[in-house]
Amino acid sequence: MSDAQLKNLEEIFEQRIANDEKIEPKDWMPEKYRKTHIRQISQHAHSEIVGMLPEGNWITRAPSLRRKVALLAKVQDEAGHGLYLYSACETLGISRDELYEQLHSGKAKYSSIFNYPTVTWADMGAIGWLVDGAAIINQVPLCNTSYGPYARAMIRVCKEESFHQRQGFEIMMTLCNGTEAQKQMAQDALNRWWWPSLMMLGPVDAESVHTEQSMKWKLKRKTNDELRQQFIDQTVPQADILGLTVPDPDLKWNEETGHYDFGEINWDEFWQVVKGHGPCNKERMNARVGAWEKGTWVRDAAMAYAEKQQNKKENPAKAV
Amino acid sequence: MEKKWPLWEIFVRSKNGLEHRHFGSLHAADADMALENARDVYTRRSEGVSIWVVESKNITASNPENNGELFEPAQDKVYRHPTFYTLPDEIKHM
Ligand SMILES: [Fe+2]
Ligand SMILES: [Fe+2]
Numbered sequence: 001m002s003d004a005q006l007k008n009l010e011e012i013f014e015q016r017i018a019n020d021e022k023i024e025p026k027d028w029m030p031e032k033y034r035k036t037h038i039r040q041i042s043q044h045a046h047s048e049i050v051g052m053l054p055e056g057n058w059i060t061r062a063p064s065l066r067r068k069v070a071l072l073a074k075v076q077d078e079a080g081h082g083l084y085l086y087s088a089c090e091t092l093g094i095s096r097d098e099l100y101e102q103l104h105s106g107k108a109k110y111s112s113i114f115n116y117p118t119v120t121w122a123d124m125g126a127i128g129w130l131v132d133g134a135a136i137i138n139q140v141p142l143c144n145t146s147y148g149p150y151a152r153a154m155i156r157v158c159k160e161e162s163f164h165q166r167q168g169f170e171i172m173m174t175l176c177n178g179t180e181a182q183k184q185m186a187q188d189a190l191n192r193w194w195w196p197s198l199m200m201l202g203p204v205d206a207e208s209v210h211t212e213q214s215m216k217w218k219l220k221r222k223t224n225d226e227l228r229q230q231f232i233d234q235t236v237p238q239a240d241i242l243g244l245t246v247p248d249p250d251l252k253w254n255e256e257t258g259h260y261d262f263g264e265i266n267w268d269e270f271w272q273v274v275k276g277h278g279p280c281n282k283e284r285m286n287a288r289v290g291a292w293e294k295g296t297w298v299r300d301a302a303m304a305y306a307e308k309q310q311n312k313k314e315n316p317a318k319a320v
Numbered sequence: 321m322e323k324k325w326p327l328w329e330i331f332v333r334s335k336n337g338l339e340h341r342h343f344g345s346l347h348a349a350d351a352d353m354a355l356e357n358a359r360d361v362y363t364r365r366s367e368g369v370s371i372w373v374v375e376s377k378n379i380t381a382s383n384p385e386n387n388g389e390l391f392e393p394a395q396d397k398v399y400r401h402p403t404f405y406t407l408p409d410e411i412k413h414m
Binding site: 152156 | 323324325327344345346347349350353360361364365381383384385
């Protein structure tokens, strides 16, 4: 293909997206579109899968059966989200095994928030309320993104997220209405999860390199800073209802802008965690890679059994 | 070297009276496991009453590059649509 032809195809492609047409797997697409989508969708899938680990930590110790079934169902949903997204990603011509390989080797990233430890039961409340809350803000605009399989996966994901956030808030509310020690536990969880949740919405706009292209492809509808402001504006009144204090001395309602002003985010911490030096990066990867490796014999056995059944069907005479 | 679980396409009928619709795909060792996995992945909230699984490699798909010759011929056959025919305004129920 000549450069002129390629440029022409690219223009037609961009025009289709501008007209709100969806791109489907077999459609022609620029290599950069394919690569960017593989990176973003797989990163998203990895986050869902690794995101099961911090919460999985508390399933056996949930304080009641009601809490246990809810937490189990939530963690199972996150597995489902990962699977919807991996299969959407595979339509771009990359195999599941390559995707896992990228996660396990550290080549692919996942959301930095899952590298923080879950040390008390209140963390299950804070994660549902804040982390799933921030995820919803990130994900809702993606239901309308340009790549069809990604948009369809996101619609399914978003339908399921609302329960995640509500069960988390209910945990926080129960603790806040409990004993002084329980309320302190809730406050401590908010103290630890607040700032990482703000970081979860991504670097400040000035340092976010892909924003312009992502906006064009509808991988992004609002900038990171806009999303962060939205998250803060909707979450602070919820903390007030709980009677908890958001751990930011600079947090203040600004009558003029109609938004909350907030303090400086510690971006050094964010980049440290992204680069692998967070409190639990190693632990998370060990758990993930360990599960995959220890499962090898199960996958092999299932495949051997499937082949045997198939042979029996094809040659019933030979079957013993 | 392990053998990879093949990819399956999942179709779900959400309730009787409706057609099966493509929901997504997943990996499984065989059709039985694909059905079980599809139940867990795609119908956790009563989204379906019937599931079909088809190994992805058995699907033949049209190529969007041929959309012109495949689908454009229908565009100039306006006489296939009721609005092509002019009737007097007094005619009712037609
Ligand atoms: Fe999720
Ligand atoms: Fe969630």
